[in-house]
Amino acid sequence: MTRFVKALAVIAAVFILFIACKGPVESTQLLVNTDNCTGCGECMEVCPYNAIEIIEGDAVIDPSLCHFCYRCVEECPEGAIY
């Protein structure tokens, strides 16, 4: 049990270090973390491209309309869009 927790802690530390050192990469879509999204709609309100809608309590980004202006990322109170 203790070994398992220690192993998880080591994996987590390596993973976090890996992410922290990594620079921005190319990406074709923004990601909504539905675990964190509360469906408050603030992203939808600030999107100037009509690309976000709240469906069944989660923000959903239309990949054909999103222009990567990142206003939703900046506005999201939960940090659920990245």
Next chain:
Amino acid sequence: MRISIFLFVLLLPALALAVSVDGWMNVQTGGDSLSPQMGRLDLGGLLKGGNWSLVVHQRFSHEDSTGIVPRILNSYSRTDIDFLIEAGPVSINPDVCWTVDIGDKKPEIVLPGEAGIAYRDGFIRPGLGIEADVSEEIHLFARGLYWNRDLKQEDDYDLAWTETRLIGGVTWDSPWGTSLTVAGLNHKTSSDFIDYEATWSRMDVRVAVQPQSLPVNMFVSGDVTYSAYDGSDFLDHDIADRLTSRVRLMQMVIPSVSVNATFESVIDFDDGITRSACTSAESRIVYRFMRSRDITSAIVVFGKLSRSSIRTERAGVFSRINLYRGLSFLFDAEAHVTPTSVTGAGPDRKRYVFGPGFEYQFGNTARIWGIIEQERTNLEKNQNWWRFRAGLEFYPGYFNI
């Protein structure tokens, strides 16, 4: 008319049975020196019978509609009416949602295809969902949504902007704590006035795992989703296929301390090129104390990192310390880094928010809170401002008729 009478007669036996009524209200206000009057009111109600339920949710909001400085505030009303009927293994879920932008200055929408600017007035969105349990393990679902958006150009021409989304799929819950979902989605956007039409579709295959035999007080779940897209983005490039994997861990170390961690990795398959599109990690440690009181005190420490085409970082602490009966002291401190669209603020925006507050809970019926925060942020230059946030949540409970 005949259809309405038929539906009424069909629903009458269900409506005549015992009904329980539930309701809630949530008011939040918050303002700072930039915009002192922002706020939101949520009202909700639930009527529930033996095999049906009706949820009505009404929101009035006055909030920032641009995400930039100087802010432009907009007021809007959003109404959701959600009806659910269950008939044996089948459930039918018609719903309708509409918004009305009621501010003096309508929010601006940048139209695709360099068609200029339009002004948003709201939308109406009816939907219909059908779900069926074919067996204990197999579950079918389908949903259709249709948006009719009220977007107008400066000269008041309606853009006739509509969207249609169709979703359907099947989930198989295996007896070994895993589930397999295969789902398809098709989304069509069109506006006759600007001669715009875009259709994209997605096919998802998702495997979710939740191991059943784990050490006591440990919870682990994971899922992997492969999404194959057919369609193009705003630059007319094909949307890349995407493999998303996520692992969540929760461990109660001792009864008063629990640790949550989530790791996420996304890989894009873009025209023969495979690349890492996003990695993120999130952790949360919760320490609960004075647990014998009605309101448990807690300190939550959290942190989050993500790297995709942008970087986001977030870390902070939130605490609630019970002082006397329903009265608690609140404190939050948070730092976050996000990209910004504020002119002259640089590619990243760093924000530091901290402040104390108080909360009073009236049993399970109501909660009132207020918190004063200071935000330090680097917009065009480093700026500090104070803000006040407060809220009232009211839940009178349910009763039977």
